[in-house]
Amino acid sequence: xxxxxxxxxxxxxxxxxxxxxxxxxxxxxxxxxxxxxxxxxxxxxxxxxxxxxxxxxxxxxxxxxxxxxxxxxxxxxxxxxxxxxxxxxxxxxxxxxxxxxxxxxxxxxxxxxxxxxxxxxxxxxxxxxxxxxxxxxxxxxxxxxxxxxxxxxxxxxxxxxxxxxxxxxxxxxxxxxxxxxxxxxxxxxxxxxxxxxxxxxxxxxxxxxxxxxxxxxxxxxxxxxxxxxxxxxxxxxxxxxxxxxxxxxxxxxxxxxxxxxxxxxxxxxxxxxxxxxxxxxxxxxxxxxxxxxxxxxxxxxxxxxxxxxxxxxxxxxxxxxxxxxxxxxxxxxxxxxxxxxxxxxxxxxxxxxxxxxxxxxxxxxxxxxxxxxxx
Amino acid sequence: xxxxxxxxxxxxxxxxxxxxxxxxxxxxxxxxxxxxxxxxxxxxxxxxxxxxxxxxxxxxxxxxxxxxxxxxxxxxxxxxxxxxxxxxxxxxxxxxxxxxxxxxxxxxxxxxxxxxxxxxxxxxxxxxxxxxxxxxxxxxxxxxxxxxxxxxxxxxxxxxxxxxxxxxxxxxxxxxxxxxxxxxxxxxxxxxxxxxxxxxxxxxxxxxxxxxxxxx
Numbered sequence: 001x002x003x004x005x006x007x008x009x010x011x012x013x014x015x016x017x018x019x020x021x022x023x024x025x026x027x028x029x030x031x032x033x034x035x036x037x038x039x040x041x042x043x044x045x046x047x048x049x050x051x052x053x054x055x056x057x058x059x060x061x062x063x064x065x066x067x068x069x070x071x072x073x074x075x076x077x078x079x080x081x082x083x084x085x086x087x088x089x090x091x092x093x094x095x096x097x098x099x100x101x102x103x104x105x106x107x108x109x110x111x112x113x114x115x116x117x118x119x120x121x122x123x124x125x126x127x128x129x130x131x132x133x134x135x136x137x138x139x140x141x142x143x144x145x146x147x148x149x150x151x152x153x154x155x156x157x158x159x160x161x162x163x164x165x166x167x168x169x170x171x172x173x174x175x176x177x178x179x180x181x182x183x184x185x186x187x188x189x190x191x192x193x194x195x196x197x198x199x200x201x202x203x204x205x206x207x208x209x210x211x212x213x214x215x216x217x218x219x220x221x222x223x224x225x226x227x228x229x230x231x232x233x234x235x236x237x238x239x240x241x242x243x244x245x246x247x248x249x250x251x252x253x254x255x256x257x258x259x260x261x262x263x264x265x266x267x268x269x270x271x272x273x274x275x276x277x278x279x280x281x282x283x284x285x286x287x288x289x290x291x292x293x294x295x296x297x298x299x300x301x302x303x304x305x306x307x308x309x310x311x312x313x314x315x316x317x318x319x320x321x322x323x324x325x326x327x328x329x330x331x332x333x334x335x336x337x338x339x340x341x342x343x344x345x346x347x348x349x350x351x352x353x354x355x356x357x358x359x360x361x362x363x364x365x366x367x368x369x370x371x372x373x374x375x
Numbered sequence: 376x377x378x379x380x381x382x383x384x385x386x387x388x389x390x391x392x393x394x395x396x397x398x399x400x401x402x403x404x405x406x407x408x409x410x411x412x413x414x415x416x417x418x419x420x421x422x423x424x425x426x427x428x429x430x431x432x433x434x435x436x437x438x439x440x441x442x443x444x445x446x447x448x449x450x451x452x453x454x455x456x457x458x459x460x461x462x463x464x465x466x467x468x469x470x471x472x473x474x475x476x477x478x479x480x481x482x483x484x485x486x487x488x489x490x491x492x493x494x495x496x497x498x499x500x501x502x503x504x505x506x507x508x509x510x511x512x513x514x515x516x517x518x519x520x521x522x523x524x525x526x527x528x529x530x531x532x533x534x535x536x537x538x539x540x541x542x543x544x545x546x547x548x549x550x551x552x553x554x555x556x557x558x559x560x561x562x563x564x565x566x567x568x569x570x571x572x573x574x575x576x577x578x579x580x581x582x583x584x585x586x587x588x589x590x591x
Contacts, residue, residue, distance in 0.1 A: 039513065039520060044515065048451060048521060050448055050451070053449070100587065102587050
């Protein structure tokens with residue numbers, strides 16, 4: 001038998017290091033058989049947070065878009081490919097440091113939504129077609145017109161009234177408008193909802209009391225209430241306001257007027273899930289709207305349009321830090337006491353021509369939203 | 376008269392000179408990556424082939440994929456030494472072998488006293504075109520219902536015997552290590568008042584916010 005050859009050459013010896021010892025779960029005295037839960041791996045992958053093998057140092061990391069390492073505090077690290085991206089270099093722009101995981105646009109792999117057929121659009125928005133209903137509303141509308149004409153001119157001048165939106169007459173064009181909204185909502189895995197929703201585990205409806213608003217909340221006048229109800233009735237019939245939701249590489253989804261929008265027109269109510277501000281303080285939802293600011297912070301409510309919502313959540317904010325950005329504002333966000341409850345509406349503050357994009361001030365009430373990267 | 380091309384023959388084993396190791400079919404090896412900033416590729420040797428004179432050695436390999444190379448990407452439940460056995464076969468020159476390594480089963484990996492640079496583990500087969508895994512149904516633990524990551528410390532509930540991540544039960548790893556007894560929320564609520572009191576004393580009051588990684 002030949003003895004084993006020993007290679008004593010130092011260059012041949014491979015240096016073997018040890019990484020940290022694997023820590024097995026702590027074993028209890030006396031092995032008790034564990035109760036095992038099982039899950040489909042596809043289910044697990046849908047929920048599991050991403051992770052990267054951390055590099056030893058990130059000091060030489062550069063932005064994948066502009067190639068610069070400047071402004072390191074704004075260099076986000078993708079949790080899948082571990083590359084760096086400046087918040088303002090990403091398309092669309094990231095406006096605020098995300099909480100938790102973040103994936104770059106490549107790793108997100110944008111969901112491609114196929115164009116909606118007419119039936120799918122109607123089903124998506126839950127529209128019920130009723131010609132009798134239409135006739136009733138039309139005659140009631142005529143009655144309102146007559147009433148308006150008979151009003152004294154002096155009273156008319158005293159207060160500017162809210163106007164209902166005017167849907168596009170062309171049915172095909174309207175379907176395109178609705179289709180663009182349905183596609184945008186679907187791409188974000190959202191359901192359409194044209195009213196505030198109160199879900200178990202979130203704020204109950206009784207928490208939404210306009211009386212709790214610190215400093216009081218303006219009440220919607222009787223005439224404006226009629227206008228609002230008219231808008232709601234139009235939407236229920238599938239006669240939506242004339243807007244197209246478009247995708248901009250820098251702004252993401254945004255809203256364009258598809259017809260002339262007159263000054264003081266109600267554009268949309270801001271809808272979504274109502275929750276307590278305290279609960280959502282650390283949330284990464286990018287579409288939160290103040291609903292109620294109570295004297296106690298525990299009373300404050302927000303509307304979260306991340307699972308349910310309407311076109312209001314797609315309207316872009318102005319850049320508060322540039323004069324050019326501030327000039328863009330063409331609508332405002334107003335909160336009203338409606339039948340004792342708080343509601344939020346977006347209203348045009350000047351005539352908006354066809355093709356113009358809608359902008360309002362995200363910081364109208366408080367100055368908290370970071371808009372310095374906005375276009 | 377032209378000589379016919381000599382047939383290639385299969386070798387039982389082969390001594391890789393530049394690493395002074397002998398490889399056989401069934402062994403696992405680390406292969407040199409095309410991009411040197413990336414970690415080495417992990418592969419299993421299926422067959423070793425040489426020409427008639429024993430030179431120009433090629434090895435037929437089956438690739439192991441690292442989680443970040445898979446369609447779904449690396450997730451938090453993946454171990455740092457985890458690899459997936461793929462259906463991706465390849466032929467490589469024996470010169471690209473960097474080292475031998477060991478790919479353990481998941482069970483034997485968790486029993487290792489120490490994990491070396493050459494130790495990996497595999498608990499899934501992976502279909503490289505569809506991104507599907509086999510088995511497609513696995514055991515999950517904790518209230519977050521995720522598979523076990525062998526790099527993570529976990530605490531066992533004495534009531535239901537489930538395992539919990541310290542972070543999911545609002546604890547630090549140090550606190551978890553110091554626990555003598557632990558009952559989870561559900562088991563505590565089922566009339567374990569005495570232990571609940573002592574347990575709640577060690578519970579951390581402020582929750583850690585998971586902040587986005589940025590370069591600093």
